[in-house]
Amino acid sequence: MKILVMKFGGTSVATAESRNTSAMRVVSAREQGYSPVVVVSAIGRKGAPYATDTLISFLKEVDPQVNPHPRELDIMMACGEILSSVVFAHTLRSLGYPAVALTGLQAGIRTDENFGSARIAQIDASHLHKLIDDGKIPVVCGFQGYFDDASGVNGEITTLGRGGSDTTGSALGAALKAEAVEIYTDVDGVKTADPDYVENAPTLRKVTYDEVAEIAHLGAKVLHPRAAEIAMRYNIPLYVKSTFSDAPGTMVVRREDFPGRRVTGVTHTGKLVYLRLNLSSMPDKDRQQIEQRIYDVLAAHGANLFMLSLSPTGTGFAVPRSQFPMVESLLNGLVLPVEGEKKTVYLMQIGAVATKAVETQARLLEPLGPLPRIKVEVVESCTMVSIIGHEYLQQPGILLRAIQTLHEAQIPVLQTTDSEFSLSCLIPESETRRAVYLLHEAFNLSDIE
């Protein structure tokens, strides 16, 4: 039996018309001899009446000061996919096909106990197999699973975190030993750049699991890296396709099956704030202790760091703009007593001008003696543009070409970072569109296949 897992994202199930188009793809797969297993996201994207964010807002509106309990939050978030699966199953039934809506629990997706970001521990696919054997089309809720807690409560609902429906699709593909997993979205596949920034950016016919995971890691939203990881681990062919066109889409394959191309694409990350700490004037021992404490505090509060740098003169990192107020409140006015050659108390100051809070702190600590300031330079409104590729990026001249392209266009490069698969430059956010376009042209990505 040829099983095909077909995952439909929010825009593919947003309206009756799009659900019908999606359902017809399922019908077509069945008529081609496949046994389709459907996975659905919640209906619509942010702002839509049954989208996950809307459901969360019901709880947040009760009292914005009180965070919903993670368990209840997961139950609430799971409702979006439950609703979507029932409507989609009914759409298929109305077309004359025997579809059955299933929750994550009913599909046998057991997870760990981490509400909000659960990992799949095991999938018992027996019920799904039975439905398939009976000629039914299972329509499974993406993004959710369950666990039985030690105290005997069975079927606690969990959600899988960001990209959870892609993860469900890949995981079911692996558990069912499917012929393939098809991820349906509103774009033709994985593109060489954001088509909003590069008109006619080509769709890549093939990419490796690693490439697509790196593309997602560095900003593109087309497929969640976790789904790619699972497909790679279980060697399940994965396709990214458009619900709304017959374009062949992108096939995601193992690296052995596709040696890849030199440069795969250009991505851009969202809004970042870059913080640079000048620690050059203090003894090494002091600097090390200060860096330790700062990163300890940032880790404890879940700061998501980009563009990290450590050097004898200081350290720097970028954080998403949404996290900057939290980071600012943690570091501005932070008092750091350090046991070096002598005991020194440092005071951190975010920005060139001290806030009242920092001045008050300084005044209160005056009896301790001199209070050296660690001034943190803040560069707001940054973004990260990245070139994704293979080892080619380390070849002579590639970094030069990337930086030179931006420099010649008078786009300031504030920092760079690179890895085996990517080269990233931190630039002013206002230059994102130009930078993506120029890098795309510099590496001839318009001609890619």
Next chain:
Amino acid sequence: MSKHDFEIRPGVNKVEVRHGQAQAHIFDLPNPVMDERLRVLKAVADAAINIDFLKLTTNGLAFIVDESDEKRVKETLDTAGVKSEVWAGVSIVLVHAVNMRDEEGLIAGIVKQAIDSGGKVTHIGDMHDRLLLVVDTESADRMAEQFRKTLIEVAS
């Protein structure tokens, strides 16, 4: 069957060390610094030397090369007439963690552990499934061991 059989365990799951790198640090470049940085990169590219972990510093830049290129890169930088230091005995510690970006605070936590270990970290890069730290070879294995103890064994 363990709880994490189906998906790879969240957090750090493997630590590796790659030895055999050399660090180049170019400093005190005259203004305009970016033009000078590009001139240095061009000289290195013309010499057909692979570089990695490029970082911009206040008045210069830094990168690593394969240890076998240490001498050539030093000669190239000298010929370019820039102030530089090139030293071998550099390693890369690779800390593997799936989807590390999704785990808030994980990257900062690894950096904190790296500093705790006393190793001299000169550069950090990240990929979807790993953090790469450039450190002196002397402390690389010690740092890796500390990561294994604090980030893998504790989580097990």
